[in-house]
Amino acid sequence: MKAILLDGFGGPEVMRLGEATRPEPGEGEVRIKVAATSVNRADTVQRRGNYPPPPGASEILGLEAAGVVDRVGPGVTHWRPGDRVMALLTGGGYAEYALADAGHLMAVPEAMDLETAAAIPEVYITAFLNLFLIGGLSDGDTVLLHGGGGGVNTAAIQICRALLSHCRILVTASPGKIARVKALGADRVIDYRNENFAEVVRDFTGGAGADVILDHIGADYLAKNQAALAVQGRLVVIGLMGGATGQINLGIMMVKRQRIIGSVLRALPKERKTAIVTVFTERVLPHIAQGDCRPLIHRALPLAAAADAHAEMEASGHFGKIVLQVS
Ligand SMILES: NC(=O)c1ccc[n+]([C@@H]2O[C@H](COP(=O)([O-])OP(=O)(O)OC[C@H]3O[C@@H](n4cnc5c(N)ncnc54)[C@H](OP(=O)(O)O)[C@@H]3O)[C@@H](O)[C@H]2O)c1
Missing domain, CATH: 3.40.50.720 (NAD(P)-binding Rossmann-like Domain)
Structure with missing residues (x-):
């Protein structure tokens, strides 16, 4: 699959579009065919080598994604291939396929496009x-x-x-x-x-x-x-x-x-994150679905332009989120 890879740690120039192995979902995991991901400040810190992924997480950047469920691992009953989802990831969003814990997924509101959804979870x-x-x-x-x-x-x-x-x-x-x-x-x-x-x-x-x-x-x-x-x-x-x-x-x-x-979200135990996603889904997601809360997308760029997106974020030229279009 296509993914953004790092040639060592450093400035945005260490990022390049390359080939990575498509991940297989394990127990309780879901594989998402990623339509879009978005850039977080933490990604730029990880790219510089100062924010390593937690144990077991993908080395690929990307803390959130939206797309369609592609495959579910053993024990997953709530999600099915074809579901439109957005997810909190421990990593791996800057790629065509990403794995998420089934408890860290949310259904994308019906009227919302996947690029907008990719700007929500993190x-x-x-x-x-x-x-x-x-x-x-x-x-x-x-x-x-x-x-x-x-x-x-x-x-x-x-x-x-x-x-x-x-x-x-x-x-x-x-x-x-x-x-x-x-x-x-x-x-x-x-x-x-x-x-x-x-x-x-x-x-x-x-x-x-x-x-x-x-x-x-x-x-x-x-x-x-x-x-x-x-x-x-x-x-x-x-x-x-x-x-x-x-x-x-x-x-x-x-x-x-x-x-x-x-407080750090990424490194929390997965059960705690599931509980947080559940409460968020009940209390905040309805406001997003109704349009009271509206994700602000500064710009959407193709995944291959991830380095430009990072440079723009590090220069604080953005207002809201920078989205990367994956497929
Ligand atoms: N602990 C966690 O779980 C967690 C999770 C997500 C994010 N974060 C952290 O939250 C922060 C924001 O993340 P983000 O993705 O929203 O980044 P972002 O979009 O780049 O936002 C950072 C903002 O900080 C502002 N800023 C820079 N220097 C400032 C200063 N001296 N005083 C006030 N504002 C200043 C910048 O605005 P101006 O253009 O106005 O300077 C910029 O809009 C990052 O530090 C990130 O690592 C932590």
């Missing part, structure tokens, strides 16, 4: 898991999201609006993306290059701060995130674009009863 599930299941975001809360033009956070804004009737949403963005982030439903977009987001959050909330912060910047934002966090606030760290090692004021953390939580 970012919407990440946003839902970390804001709601881990962060405990609920009605009446204030949330701070960073990088509102990215895949995870365009999804996060939409999910907050769809699932909550009252929620104050503050979002950081670079100047060129502010208007589009505002249009997605943010109450206040903070220009992170020219404003101090901790001060803006405090002013906006009358000093109270944010109940939940979803952060993928890490060390560079740790002190300001803590300053922006409310009493009993939860800071959920899902990425390290600004470094891994920072300093935290434990005194403030203790007195304000704040919680800092690290």
Whole structure:
């Protein structure tokens, strides 16, 4: 089968379209004939050699895919060849065929095309898991999201609006993306290059701060995130674009009863991921099917142009998701 292969680790130029062995589904697995996959920031980190796949996962890049069930392994009863599905993958999406655990598949809503579906699993599930299941975001809360033009956070804004009737949403963005982030439903977009987001959050909330912060910047934002966090606030760290090692004021953390939580979706035990996909299917997928949440596709490119897609993501030229068309 055709797949994107890596000639070592490095910049986008290490990626090339080549031939790989078509995988066979094992117990509880489903093989998908991939119509489309999409690019995640983590793929670029893996390509650089800094995010190895978990044990047993495909070495091929790609954390999500949409397509048609091609073959099911022993013990799979819920899915049949021909079903239109989208899936959370531990790897292998940048290929004509990919394996997924049967519990990590979702039916594609009837009216939705497979390219759009390929932009859903990783970012919407990440946003839902970390804001709601881990962060405990609920009605009446204030949330701070960073990088509102990215895949995870365009999804996060939409999910907050769809699932909550009252929620104050503050979002950081670079100047060129502010208007589009505002249009997605943010109450206040903070220009992170020219404003101090901790001060803006405090002013906006009358000093109270944010109940939940979803952060993928890490060390560079740790002190300001803590300053922006409310009493009993939860800071959920899902990425390290600004470094891994920072300093935290434990005194403030203790007195304000704040919680800092690290979270990674890919490496979770498969049973836990099945449970998350099940809750997501019940609570969020209907909003996507109805159009309250609408995956934002910045661009769709053929699989062979995966290197261009990575270069564009690393330059942060995108708004929303970059999709790769596979077949
Ligand atoms: N732990 C997990 O389970 C998990 C799962 C999925 C994703 N993630 C992580 O979540 C992050 C986002 O992933 P993605 O696929 O959505 O990537 P993405 O589409 O590239 O989004 C990243 C966004 O970060 C913004 N950004 C960069 N520097 C910033 C800064 N200093 N302050 C605020 N925003 C900044 C960029 O926007 P501008 O153009 O405005 O700079 C960009 O839109 C990545 O770090 C990824 O590894 C983690």
